[in-house]
Amino acid sequence: MAVGQNVLRKEGVEKLTGAARYIDDIALEGMLYGKTIRSPLARGLIKSISFDTDFDWSPITVCDWRDIPGENFVALIENDQPLLVARDVRHAEEPILLIAAESRTLVEEAASRIRIEYEELTPVLSIEESLDCREIIYGDDNVFKRFLIARGEVDEGINQGDLIIEGCYRVPHQEQLYIEPQGMIAIPTDTGMTVLGSMQCPYYVHKALKQLFNLSDEQAVVIQTMTGGGFGGKEEYPSMIACHAALLAHKAQRPVKIIYDRAEDIAATTKRHPGVIRHRTAVTRDGRLTASEIDIVLDGGAYVTLTPVVLSRAAIHALGPYRCENVRITARAVATNTPPNGAFRGFGAPQVAFAYEMQMEKIALRLGIDPLELRRINMLKEGDITATGQQLRWSVGSEDVLNAAVERSHFREKQEAIQIERASGDSRKRRGVGLSFFFHGAGFTGSGEAKMKARAGIEITDQGRARVLSSSTEIGQGTQTIFCQIVADELGIGFDDVEIEETDTSRVPDSGPTVASRTCMVVGRVIQLAAREIKEKIKRFAAELFGAPEIDLMEGRFVEGGKVLASFAEVAREYAAQNGKLKVESQYASPMGVEWDDDSYSGDAYPAFSWGAEVAEVEVDMDTFEVSVLKITTAQDIGRAIHPLLAAGQIEGGTLQAVGYGLTEELVWDQGRIVNRMLTNYIIPTSMDAPDMETVIVEKEYPHGPFGAKGVGELPMDGAAPAIAAAVLNATGAFVSEIPVTPERLMMIHEGTRRESNED
Amino acid sequence: MKIEFEINNTRREVDSPPMRRLLDVLREDLRLTGTKEGCGEGECGACSVIVNGEVINSCLVPVCQTAGASITTVEGLAKDGRLDPLQQAFLECGGAQCGICTPGMLIAARALLDINSQPTRDEIKEAIAGNLCRCTGYVKIIDAIEKAALDP
Ligand code: FES
Ligand code: FES
Numbered sequence: 001m002a003v004g005q006n007v008l009r010k011e012g013v014e015k016l017t018g019a020a021r022y023i024d025d026i027a028l029e030g031m032l033y034g035k036t037i038r039s040p041l042a043r044g045l046i047k048s049i050s051f052d053t054d055f056d057w058s059p060i061t062v063c064d065w066r067d068i069p070g071e072n073f074v075a076l077i078e079n080d081q082p083l084l085v086a087r088d089v090r091h092a093e094e095p096i097l098l099i100a101a102e103s104r105t106l107v108e109e110a111a112s113r114i115r116i117e118y119e120e121l122t123p124v125l126s127i128e129e130s131l132d133c134r135e136i137i138y139g140d141d142n143v144f145k146r147f148l149i150a151r152g153e154v155d156e157g158i159n160q161g162d163l164i165i166e167g168c169y170r171v172p173h174q175e176q177l178y179i180e181p182q183g184m185i186a187i188p189t190d191t192g193m194t195v196l197g198s199m200q201c202p203y204y205v206h207k208a209l210k211q212l213f214n215l216s217d218e219q220a221v222v223i224q225t226m227t228g229g230g231f232g233g234k235e236e237y238p239s240m241i242a243c244h245a246a247l248l249a250h251k252a253q254r255p256v257k258i259i260y261d262r263a264e265d266i267a268a269t270t271k272r273h274p275g276v277i278r279h280r281t282a283v284t285r286d287g288r289l290t291a292s293e294i295d296i297v298l299d300g301g302a303y304v305t306l307t308p309v310v311l312s313r314a315a316i317h318a319l320g321p322y323r324c325e326n327v328r329i330t331a332r333a334v335a336t337n338t339p340p341n342g343a344f345r346g347f348g349a350p351q352v353a354f355a356y357e358m359q360m361e362k363i364a365l366r367l368g369i370d371p372l373e374l375r376r377i378n379m380l381k382e383g384d385i386t387a388t389g390q391q392l393r394w395s396v397g398s399e400d401v402l403n404a405a406v407e408r409s410h411f412r413e414k415q416e417a418i419q420i421e422r423a424s425g426d427s428r429k430r431r432g433v434g435l436s437f438f439f440h441g442a443g444f445t446g447s448g449e450a451k452m453k454a455r456a457g458i459e460i461t462d463q464g465r466a467r468v469l470s471s472s473t474e475i476g477q478g479t480q481t482i483f484c485q486i487v488a489d490e491l492g493i494g495f496d497d498v499e500i501e502e503t504d505t506s507r508v509p510d511s512g513p514t515v516a517s518r519t520c521m522v523v524g525r526v527i528q529l530a531a532r533e534i535k536e537k538i539k540r541f542a543a544e545l546f547g548a549p550e551i552d553l554m555e556g557r558f559v560e561g562g563k564v565l566a567s568f569a570e571v572a573r574e575y576a577a578q579n580g581k582l583k584v585e586s587q588y589a590s591p592m593g594v595e596w597d598d599d600s601y602s603g604d605a606y607p608a609f610s611w612g613a614e615v616a617e618v619e620v621d622m623d624t625f626e627v628s629v630l631k632i633t634t635a636q637d638i639g640r641a642i643h644p645l646l647a648a649g650q651i652e653g654g655t656l657q658a659v660g661y662g663l664t665e666e667l668v669w670d671q672g673r674i675v676n677r678m679l680t681n682y683i684i685p686t687s688m689d690a691p692d693m694e695t696v697i698v699e700k701e702y703p704h705g706p707f708g709a710k711g712v713g714e715l716p717m718d719g720a721a722p723a724i725a726a727a728v729l730n731a732t733g734a735f736v737s738e739i740p741v742t743p744e745r746l747m748m749i750h751e752g753t754r755r756e757s758n759e760d
Numbered sequence: 761m762k763i764e765f766e767i768n769n770t771r772r773e774v775d776s777p778p779m780r781r782l783l784d785v786l787r788e789d790l791r792l793t794g795t796k797e798g799c800g801e802g803e804c805g806a807c808s809v810i811v812n813g814e815v816i817n818s819c820l821v822p823v824c825q826t827a828g829a830s831i832t833t834v835e836g837l838a839k840d841g842r843l844d845p846l847q848q849a850f851l852e853c854g855g856a857q858c859g860i861c862t863p864g865m866l867i868a869a870r871a872l873l874d875i876n877s878q879p880t881r882d883e884i885k886e887a888i889a890g891n892l893c894r895c896t897g898y899v900k901i902i903d904a905i906e907k908a909a910l911d912p
Contacts, residue, residue, distance in 0.1 A: 008851055015859030016847040018794015018834035022860065025793035179798040179806055179894050180860040228796075228860030229894050262799040476858025476895045645854045645900075652897035653857065679803035679892070687885040687898045 042672025157291025157326025161282025180228020192219030232343030270342030314348030320356035357722030397637025409633035432731025441606030442711030457585035464569025517711025639710030654716025662721030768836025778824035805891030855904035
């Protein structure tokens with residue numbers, strides 16, 4: 001059996017020897033280097049573009065918007081984001097021109113010889129400025145999208161409560177900061193265009209390329225190269241870079257490579273949506289939630305891009321994993337003149353998770369109830385109903401994760417020890433312990449998977465091995481490995497006898513994007529179904545071949561009555577000789593009874609949720625207000641772990657990104673431009689900042705996932721920020737309603753709290 | 761300018777402007793693309809190589825400074841088709857996810873184990889503090905280095 005085993009990852013060795021080829025490692029004959037000329041201005045009109053006449057422009061390829069053969073848009077949800085600005089600049093770093101030359105030095109030299117003049121317009125730079133509508137930059141009220149989720153009677157619920165508690169929470173931008181910057185190579189071919197590069201979603205790039213040059217499915221070819229991290233940052237933006245490289249390549253009729261440097265990557269590509277989230281909760285004295293009103297506003301940036309989808313996930317997760325009969329969630333995403341915000345691991349959920357968990361902390365504080373107890377009183381359990389009216393029918397690990405996190409971290413003992421320590425006098429270093437409880441819907445929201453109809457397949461190679469055909473990308477999380485494990489076990493052959501087809505749109509079907517924690521649960525399921533069909537076919541064939549009706553395929557051998565008749569490879573070759581290539585493609589179908597209504601925004605938002613609980617232990621220096629996270633214990637229910645080691649790796653990595661979100665990662669803006677666009681001043685955690693981590697995987701199997709698996713990619717991003725803020729509260733008494741918890745912010749809150757309590 | 765050095769135990773000569781970054785000479789002239797560029801400013805460690813026993817960021821070092829030096833890149837770790845114990849341990853412990861930081865991590869770890877064969881977890885953390893990883897949370901990288909030290 002391969003499933004549940006920590007087999008060696010498929011592409012493991014090449015990553016360790018330096019043999020793995022990432023996009024910047026590829027150099028082609030005659031290749032040019034491309035560069036993007038961007039606006040320094042957040043909002044304005046282009047008045048003129050001039051090229052220095054003293055410079056020899058003959059070896060330089062230059063493209064502007066007029067070189068775009070079709071429509072000037074990046075294909076995504078709405079056609080609103082141009083590939084190159086024609087006249088209206090809507091955010092800083094917006095692409096205006098593309099240039100390419102034989103060397104990077106020459107390209108840089110040419111870039112410095114271009115002058116662009118603008119007429120400046122007043123930019124809208126914050127959620128508040130967007131909402132006050134003094135400047136209108138989108139539609140007639142700057143609102144990209146609205147959602148309403150309503151359940152029960154909020155007014156009645158408020159009457160049933162003894163107390164109303166309000167909170168307002170702010171969450172910042174966050175940069176994905178994959179260590180491999182974005183990059184693409186476009187190669188003009190006789191029939192169309194081929195693009196190679198670092199990406200999560202080959203078929204998004206494929207669609208954008210087709211639209212750009214009006215190509216057929218076959219004429220546009222997109223190949224994913226080894227990808228050095230994505231975290232959502234390589235979901236939609238790669239389409240832009242691919243189209244840019246392709247425009248230059250088309251004009252020059254030579255291959256063109258565009259690789260962003262770190263500063264360009266931070267400044268120009270998508271970020272996590274910042275937001276303001278307001279809670280108004282009615283509770284009874286014994287801690288039951290009777291009504292909850294939540295208002296979410298996210299900053300979408302200058303174009304729609306994926307914002308509606310992020311907003312939808314934020315709205316659906318806004319109440320948290322809690323029971324409440326009367327709920328009203330309003331969500332809006334607004335336009336600002338900043339680079340479009342987009343996909344980032346968690347996709348709207350980490351934002352609202354910080355808010356709902358801090359609101360629980362506030363309620364606990366106000367009611368004088370222990371925070372853990374409050375979670376226990378209100379947590380969703382199997383059979384309960386969520387804010388969208390979804391009844392949780394299966395795979396609900398809520399209690400299990402909370403118990404596991406509390407026990408493994410010795411939460412109670414730590415709470416007590418801290419109390420005793422506190423009583424014994426004031427120390428300049430204070431310890432604190434806090435917890436968070438969260439959930440994450442796996443797969444696309446609502447009817448997304450039903451519409452997407454993800455496809456994937458398996459073919460049997462001439463050598464008699466199984467080859468997986470899927471466009472789900474390996475971006476470090478282990479896609480290739482877990483797919484091979486699933487196929488090996490379903491088919492009954494060895495893990496080493498399964499291989500993965502290159503992620504190339506001319507060879508693999510569209511499995512949908514590699515996002516939304518859907519790769520294992522959804523695409524893995526499709527692959528499992530394909531394997532099942534292959535097995536049926538080849539078993540039937542073998543049964544006839546050997547005249548053995550009871551034949552079975554186990555561990556790569558056809559057996560009947562304990563007797564080995566042939567190897568899988570032998571039968572597969574014979575099958576091919578008689579019937580031609582054995583290949584099966586399957587398609588995703590939603591499990592029976594999973595239903596969603598887009599109009600009322602109610603129903604089964606996700607086929608299953610993953611559940612998490614986390615305990616953070618911090619130490620706060622009361623002189624510098626620096627917070628060190630000493631330890632994080634996290635328990636996560638991800639369904640069956642196909643590969644426990646890889647799953648733990650996802651949990652640890654996601655958790656540390658969330659520590660950065662909670663503590664250090666913050667962008668500094670000046671007139672709509674990012675000031676800290678380097679690794680020296682945008683601070684992600686190093687090995688020295690990383691807390692000790694203890695990970696508990698809880699496996700509440702999901703009946704419609706492959707071998708019971710759910711999603712693991714994003715859940716780990718949701719829990720650390722609120723757990724840390726709760727621990728800081730425990731340590732210092734300072735209630736943090738905005739992240740990151742920087743020393744400056746913490747000092748201000750602490751001073752404020754002290755003043756308040758002195759005045760009391 | 762002609763510059764001679766020893767890379768992964770082989771003498772090599774390159775002809776390059778003296779101030780070019782060692783990183784570019786390795787990647788472009790010698791096609792040793794295992795050494796990566798993550799920032800170009802000495803912060804991420806993806807470009808780490810060992811020069812005369814010390815870990816350096818090859819994005820900060822002009823090639824002329826390495827004349828006559830002995831350089832080890834990730835391509836030089838496996839010997840005679842056998843993985844270095846560190847590479848084996850990374851493979852088994854899940855130390856590489858996307859793999860882009862891995863060459864730099866392996867180099868930093870190799871330099872550590874060369875001078876300290878039994879490092880503590882804290883010493884390991886310190887040795888890789890200049891190497892950023894966004895995927896792993898460092899846990900499995902530290903596990904791997906510990907394991908390689910225990911059974912080399
Ligand atoms: S590329 Fe040299 S340290 Fe980042
Ligand atoms: S494994 Fe991806 S950055 Fe370290």
